[in-house]
Amino acid sequence: MGLLFLCLNFDVNLLMKRVVVFSGAGMSAESGIMTFRDMGGLWEQYDITEVASPVAWEHTPELVMDFYNQRRKQLFECVPNKGHELVAKLESFFDVSVVTQNVDDLHERAGSSKVLHLHGELKKVRSTIDPSLVYEMKEWELKFGDCCEKGSQLRPHIVWFGESVPNMEKAVSIIQKADVVIVVGTSLNVYPAAGLIDYVGNKVPIYVVDPGMPAYQLRNNITHIQKRASQGMEVLFDVFGIGF
Template identity: 60%
Template structure:
């Protein structure tokens, strides 16, 4: 390889974190941990029952401290030695960062941050529970720094820019069915190869140009994709 590192964008979803023991929010019946999605992941749910919403995310946050990055996270972090790599994740955990990835875009927010319900740009690092009565500097209640249904996805524009610049795309553990995140793949260069890693891929090679499907879970599929990348 030459001295200029090729731009690689990795899109990750719940599948990569599930191997670390993080429950995927959505069950087969459409509930999130036994709750209707709109109860815990919408502005209306927050307005109706902020205590329930805080409890839901407090449990998710505390679980983070019981898990650690898996081989897929670690392998991606090591790729920074060979590529100019950006990770765009739908996950709200910090496992990519803990594994050593230094350029991570969180589309749907971050569990380890809280933000003002008055000013969405006022964001705090936050590792403990958020409780009713925890206020920002404007005396407004703190809320999880999570993008809920019906809210804008502020990191979409930076993510689109990364995808349009990328020479290679890798998709790991996401069905690419949740919008707007699912639209990112359509911003890629026609010539950019896509490595799609999922044990049950729901995508066909006719849908995306230069698609290579690896039907493995993240921890075994990512090393396979990296081997292909480094020896292409």
């Protein structure tokens, strides 16, 4: 009865709306996953390009392996926060697609059913000779000698600096069909992903949830909600006239 009551209290046309949530590191920060920006661009005293590039993998693979093992270990210990849960709950009212810059699986664990990862997935690894061979990690540690079925070393299933973003075309297609776009937890500084907002029509409402001031061009269809991810999502539920 509760859900039916809520549905009857906002425009029934909203039930047909296609909502795209574009999320970044701030979405997962409340779960304890620190952002590169919070760390001043450094992890364990190393510049990010020293641990997240093909050159780094070639010259200092031990450092790269340790970096992602530690991040993966942290992820196994984290749980989705209220922001993730509210994004998932939007599916009770809208056709929701999540496009995320994050490599964690917290959206999926919170219950979101359509999630596209732009920068890869931390809990997956792939072959170094055949990128189509991708495997789910059941434990946090990847070791040298862990090989794919073709005998090559496995590497993190991550889009490194200097590599193309294979899911960009798919993300553009998703965001172009949106009736509403929610940008949450991203400073919109990381390209090419940040350029997705340029594909949103001028008449499509865009809600930007971020406690800071993201780097977007001022447009009449943008509403900035200057709050953390979970608090901003609560505000949006009020805007949409639905309960949480």
